[in-house]
Amino acid sequence: MSAVTPYRIATIKGDGIGPEVTQAAMRVLTEACGAGVLDFVMLEGGAGSHVATGEVLPAETAEACRTHHAILHGAAGLPGVVYPDGTEVGNELHLKLRFALDLYANVRPIKLLKGVASPLRAYEGGGIDYVIVRENTEGLYASRGAGVVLRGEMASDSLVITRKGTERVARFAFELARQRKGALRDGKRRVTVCDKANILRSYAFFRRICDEVHGDYPDVEIDYAYADAITVHLLKRPEFYDVIVAENMFGDIISDLGAATVGGMGISPSGEIGDSHGLFQGAHGSAPDIAGQDLASPVAAILSGAMMLRWLADKHDDSTLATAAGRVEAAVDRTLEAGDFVPTDLGGRARCSEMTDAILRAMA
Structure with missing residues (x-):
C-alpha cells in the first residue's frame, strides 16, 4: 500500500x-x-x-x-x-x-438512498442503483464556441464522434461494470449503450465501437437503448440498469432525469474523470x-x-x-x-x- x-x-x-x-x-x-x-x-x-x-x-x-x-x-x-x-x-x-x-468520462451515480422518497412508486428503500457514464469531450457539445450563426437567419452545430473518444469512454464503462455487483433486477453486470443508431450514422458508429470494445469484456453483458426510449425505461424499470454509456448531450439529459428519480440534483454527486x-x-x-x-x-x-x-x-x-x-x-x-x-x-x-x-x- x-x-x-x-x-x-x-x-x-x-x-x-x-x-x-x-x-x-x-x-x-x-x-x-x-x-x-x-x-x-x-x-x-x-x-x-x-x-x-x-x-x-x-x-x-x-x-x-x-x-x-x-x-x-x-x-x-x-x-x-x-x-x-x-x-x-x-x-x-x-x-x-x-x-x-x-476529463473524458462524466460519471453520475444514480442511487436511491434510504429515507429519500422517489417519485417512482415501488422503488423506496434503495430500489434504484446504476451509473451513467457520459462521454465528456465530444458529441454535440464539442461544437461549443465553434458553431455557425449566419446573418441571423440560420445556425448550426456539428456532432463529433471519434474512434478514440468512444473507445476510451466505452472501456471506462465496462471496467466500471466489472467493479460493481450488477443490476438490481438480476445481478448481471451490464453496460447499456444509449444512442440514436437507428437514425444517425454518427450514433451507429458510436454503437459499433462500443460493440468492438465489448469483445474484451465477455463477462459483462451489453445492452442497447435509443435515447428517447431510455427516458421511459428509466422511469418504468430502473432496476434493470447497471452502467449506461452515452454521447455527451444524451448523457447530460438522461443524467438529470435519473437524478430526479432519486431525489433531485441536491443529493446527486458527479465526477469528471480522465486518465x-x-x-x-x-x-x-x-x-x-x-x-x-x-x-x-x-x-x-x-x-x-x-x-x-x-x-x-x-x-x-x-x-x-x-x-x-x-x-x-x-x-x-x-x-x-x-x-x-x-x-x-x-x-x-x-x-x-x-x-x-x-x-x-x-x-x-
Whole structure:
C-alpha cells in the first residue's frame, strides 16, 4: 500500500451556494480522513471571478488543477453574467478544465438512498442503483464556441464522434461494470449503450465501437437503448440498469432525469474523470436565489467528495481513503434514513449547516 500525504486538493468554491456546500464537504472529508491527510488549496474561479478580474479560470487556478492530486468544485454561474453570444460564463470554468485536463468520462451515480422518497412508486428503500457514464469531450457539445450563426437567419452545430473518444469512454464503462455487483433486477453486470443508431450514422458508429470494445469484456453483458426510449425505461424499470454509456448531450439529459428519480440534483454527486485528473462536484447548479441563506443541501457536494476519495484511493493504492469514503457514505445514509434532518430540497427544514453537523455526528 502506498500513500501520499497530504493529498493536495485544488478547491474552487465558485459562485452562489458553491462556497457553502464546499465548506460542508471540506468539514466532512477532513473528519473522515483525519487531520493532515487532505490539504484543501483554495483557488479563485467562476462567474464572480470573471466579473472581478475578467478571468473565469485564472492561470494560477488552472495550474493548480493540473498539478494537484484532485479537484473539488462547488458550483459556478451567476444570473446575467454571460458572453456576447448569450452563453453562460460560469459553465466555462469546468468546460475549460474538462478539455485542458482531458476529463473524458462524466460519471453520475444514480442511487436511491434510504429515507429519500422517489417519485417512482415501488422503488423506496434503495430500489434504484446504476451509473451513467457520459462521454465528456465530444458529441454535440464539442461544437461549443465553434458553431455557425449566419446573418441571423440560420445556425448550426456539428456532432463529433471519434474512434478514440468512444473507445476510451466505452472501456471506462465496462471496467466500471466489472467493479460493481450488477443490476438490481438480476445481478448481471451490464453496460447499456444509449444512442440514436437507428437514425444517425454518427450514433451507429458510436454503437459499433462500443460493440468492438465489448469483445474484451465477455463477462459483462451489453445492452442497447435509443435515447428517447431510455427516458421511459428509466422511469418504468430502473432496476434493470447497471452502467449506461452515452454521447455527451444524451448523457447530460438522461443524467438529470435519473437524478430526479432519486431525489433531485441536491443529493446527486458527479465526477469528471480522465486518465490523470479528476474533478468532483455536486450535480446541481449555483442556485444564486438561495445563496448565503444556509438553505442549500450539502449532500451532493459531500457525496462528490466521497467519490473523490475513492478515485484517489484507486489511483494511489491507498485503502485508508476508500475506508474514509465508506464512512462518509454510511453517515449520509444514516442521517437521511433517520429523518430527523432533511434538506430543504427534499421537503425538510434542515439548513446546510444543520445537515452537515448531523452527518458529522452520524460519522462519529
